[in-house]
Amino acid sequence: MKKFYVSMGLAVAGTVSLHAAYAPDLGPLSSTKIWNVSATLRGFYDDNYDTANSGLNPRGSYGFEVSPQIMLAVPLQQTELGLRNTYAMTYYQEREELGQSPVDQSDQLDLWVDHAFTERWQAKLMDTFVVAQEPQLVNTVPTSYPFRVSGSNIRNTATITLNTDWTRLFSTSLSYQNSFYDYQNSGANITDVTSGNGASLAGLLNRVEQTVSLNFNWLVAPETTAFFGGSFEQVNYTGDEPIASNPSGIGPAIYYSDNRDSRSYFGYVGVQHNFLPNLNVSAKAGVQYTENYNDPVGSPSVAPYAVLSAVYTYSPGSYAQIGFTEAQNATDVTSVNPTNGKITQYQQSTVVSASLNHLITPKLLGSIIGSWQYSTFVEGAYNNESDSYYTLGLNLSYTFNPHFSAEAGYNFNTIQSNISQRGYDQNIVYLGVTAAY
Numbered sequence: 001m002k003k004f005y006v007s008m009g010l011a012v013a014g015t016v017s018l019h020a021a022y023a024p025d026l027g028p029l030s031s032t033k034i035w036n037v038s039a040t041l042r043g044f045y046d047d048n049y050d051t052a053n054s055g056l057n058p059r060g061s062y063g064f065e066v067s068p069q070i071m072l073a074v075p076l077q078q079t080e081l082g083l084r085n086t087y088a089m090t091y092y093q094e095r096e097e098l099g100q101s102p103v104d105q106s107d108q109l110d111l112w113v114d115h116a117f118t119e120r121w122q123a124k125l126m127d128t129f130v131v132a133q134e135p136q137l138v139n140t141v142p143t144s145y146p147f148r149v150s151g152s153n154i155r156n157t158a159t160i161t162l163n164t165d166w167t168r169l170f171s172t173s174l175s176y177q178n179s180f181y182d183y184q185n186s187g188a189n190i191t192d193v194t195s196g197n198g199a200s201l202a203g204l205l206n207r208v209e210q211t212v213s214l215n216f217n218w219l220v221a222p223e224t225t226a227f228f229g230g231s232f233e234q235v236n237y238t239g240d241e242p243i244a245s246n247p248s249g250i251g252p253a254i255y256y257s258d259n260r261d262s263r264s265y266f267g268y269v270g271v272q273h274n275f276l277p278n279l280n281v282s283a284k285a286g287v288q289y290t291e292n293y294n295d296p297v298g299s300p301s302v303a304p305y306a307v308l309s310a311v312y313t314y315s316p317g318s319y320a321q322i323g324f325t326e327a328q329n330a331t332d333v334t335s336v337n338p339t340n341g342k343i344t345q346y347q348q349s350t351v352v353s354a355s356l357n358h359l360i361t362p363k364l365l366g367s368i369i370g371s372w373q374y375s376t377f378v379e380g381a382y383n384n385e386s387d388s389y390y391t392l393g394l395n396l397s398y399t400f401n402p403h404f405s406a407e408a409g410y411n412f413n414t415i416q417s418n419i420s421q422r423g424y425d426q427n428i429v430y431l432g433v434t435a436a437y
Contacts, residue, residue, distance in 0.1 A: 034075075039068040042432035049092055051135075051148040051413070053421045061094030063102075065432075082112040104150075106132035120165040127158040136391075140179065142349035142373055144330040145205060146389045146415050147424075151184030173215040173229075181207050186241065190254055194245045203241030203257050204332045210234045213266075223274040227284070231266040235330075243343075244334040250341030251297035255334065260345055261294040264328070266305055278313040288328060290346075297341045301378065303328055303348055317359035325351040328378075333419070335381035344380030347387075349373055363400070369393040385418040405434045 042065045048058035067088040074081040086108045096102035113125040130137050131154055135146045138153050161175040186202030193199055215229035239257035246253055268286025275281060285306040292298035308324040331347045353371035360366050373389040395409035411428040 034073055036071045036436065037069070038434055038436035039066070040432055040434040041066055042430045044428055044430035046092075046426065046428045048424060048426040049094070049148070051146075051424050051426055053424050055421060058424065058426075059094055061092040063090060063092045063094075065090045078117075079113065079115045082110075084110040104133055106130070106134070106137065108132070108137065122163045124161045124163070125159070127156070130155045138181075141325060141353075142327060142329040142347070142351050142375065143389060144347075145201070145332050146373075146387070146413075149183060149185065149201060153184055154180070154182040156180045169219045171217045171219075173213075173217065175211075175213045177209075177211045177213075179209040181205055181209075186239065188241050188243075190242045190245075193242045193254065199243040199334065200239070200241060201332065203239035203243045204334060205237075205330060206239040206257070207235055207237045207330065225272045226269075227271070228267075228269045230268070231264075233262075233264040233266070235260075235262045235264075237261055244336050246336045246341050246343075248336065248338050248341035251295075255336065255343050259294050259343065260292065260334075262290050262292045262345065264288050264290045268305060279310070281308075281310045283308040290328065292345050295343065295345065298343075298345060298379070315359070317357075317365070319357055321353075321355045323351070323353040325349070329375070331375070331377065333377055333380065333382055337379065337381050337383060342379040342383075344377050344382060347375040347377055349375040363398055365397045365399070367393070367395040367397070369395075382419060387418075387422070388416045390414050390416075403436055405436075407432050407434070 043063070044065065045060065045062050047060035049061050049063075050059065052058040065088055067086060069084065069086045071084040072082065088106045090104045090106075092102050092104070107130070109127075109129045111125075111127045114122070115124075116122045131152050132138050133148055133150055133153060135143055135148060138149065138155050139145060140155075140157065157177065157179045159175060159177040161173060163171065163173050165171045183201035183205055186200045186206075188198070188200040188203050191197075211231055211233040213229060213231040215227045217225050217227040220226050237257040237260045241257055242254050243257055243259075244255040246255060252259070266286060266288050268284045270282070270284025272280070272282045283306075285304075288303050288305040289300065290303070291300050304326050306324065306326040308322075310322050311319060312321075313319040327349060328346045329349050331344060333344050333347075336343050351371065351373045353369075355367065355369040357365065357367045370392045371390070373387075375387045375389070377383060377385050390413070392412040393409065394411075395407060397405055397407040399405040408431050409429070411426075411430075413424075413426040413428075415423050417423045
C-alpha cells in the first residue's frame with residue numbers, strides 16, 4: 001500500500017505546484033514520518049493582480065504571501081489514509097493604498113484513501129476542496145474562467161474508483177466523479193441582463209458535474225495495457241439566475257442558468273505503455289456526444305475527446321512531463337446569436353502542457369512549467385470565435401538542509417481573445433523561503 005501513497009501524493013503535489021502562482025513546493029515525501037509540516041514566506045510583485053484587460057489600465061502591486069501546510073499519511077494493514085491542507089494569506093500593498101481590503105485568503109484540502117478488500121479488489125477515494133480566487137485553483141483543466149475572482153469561490157472534486165482484477169490479464173475500473181463549483185459573485189436579475197450589465201458568475205458557472213466511467217483493461221504484454229470504455233456525464237447549472245437576453249424572437253426571451261444543463265456520452269479506446277522503466281505513456285481517444293436538453297432551440301453535438309500524458313525520469317530527481325487534452329468545458333460567455341436565438345453552451349478546448357524539473361546540483365532544482373489552451377465558443381453570438389490562454393512558470397529552488405530552502409521564480413499568464421476587452425497580460429516575480437519539519 002505504500003506505493004499508492006507515494007503516487008497519489010505526487011499527483012496532488014502536481015496539482016498545487018503546476019497551477020498555483022505562489023503555492024509552496026512540497027518537496028520529496030518522507031518515508032519515515034506519517035506527518036510533515038512546512039511554512040513558506042514569499043515576497044512578490046504582480047503587475048496585473050486583478051487580471052484586467054490591457055486597455056483598462058491594469059494595476060500592479062508589491063506584496064507578500066504566508067502559506068503553512070500540514071500533511072498526514074497513515075499506512076494501515078490494508079488501508080492508507082492521507083490528508084494535506086495548504087492555506088495561503090496574500091497581502092497586496094496597492095490595494096491598501098486604494099482603501100480596499102489588502103488581504104486574500106485561500107485554502108486547499110486534499111484527502112485520499114486507498115483500501116484493498118482482497119488482492120483483486122481495490123478502492124480509491126480522492127477529494128480536493130478549494131476556496132480561492134486564482135483561476136488555476138478554482139478551475140480544473142480545461143480552464144472554464146481564466147480570470148482572477150475576488151471572494152470565497154469554492155470548488156470540490158471527489159472521485160471514487162473500484163479496480164477489479166478478474167483474471168491475470170483482464171480487469172475493469174469503475175469510477176464516479178462529482179465536481180461542485182460555487183462563485184460568490186451572484187444576484188443578477190432580468191434588468192441586469194437586458195440592460196447590458198451582464199449576468200453574475202454564480203449564474204453563469206455555478207454547477208454540479210457528475211461523471212460515471214467504466215474501463216475494460218487487457219494486459220497485452222507486461223509493459224502494455226490496452227483498454228476501451230465509456231462515460232456518462234450530467235452537468236446541472238445551479239445558479240438559478242437569468243444569464244442572457246434573447247433579441248431574436250426565437251426561443252425563450254430570457255435564458256436562465258439551467259438552460260445550459262447537459263448530458264454527455266463518451267466512447268474511447270486507449271493504451272498505457274512503458275517504453276522504458278523510466279518512460280511511461282498513457283493515451284485515450286474517442287468522441288463525446290452532448291445533449292443540451294433544457295435549451296429549446298439547442299441541438300445535439302458530436303466532438304472529439306482525447307487525453308494523453310507522458311512522464312520521463314531521465315536521472316534521479318529530474319523528470320519531464322507532457323500532457324494533451326481535447327474536450328468540452330464550461331464558459332462564462334453566453335451571448336445569444338440574434339439570428340437563430342442560440343446561446344453559447346460551452347467551449348471546445350485543446351490543452352497542451354509540459355514541465356521540466358531538473359536537478360542542477362544535489363541542492364539546486366530548476367523547473368519550467370508551461371501550458372497553452374485554445375478554446376472555441378460553440379453557438380451563440382461568438383460561435384467559432386476563440387480564446388488562447390498561455391501560462392509559463394520558471395523556478396529555482398535551493399535546499400540548504402532538509403528543513404530549510406529558498407527559491408526565486410517568475411510566472412507569466414496571458415489570454416488572447418477574439419472578444420473585445422477580454423484579453424490580459426500578467427507578470428509575477430517572487431522570492432521565498434520555506435521551513436519544513
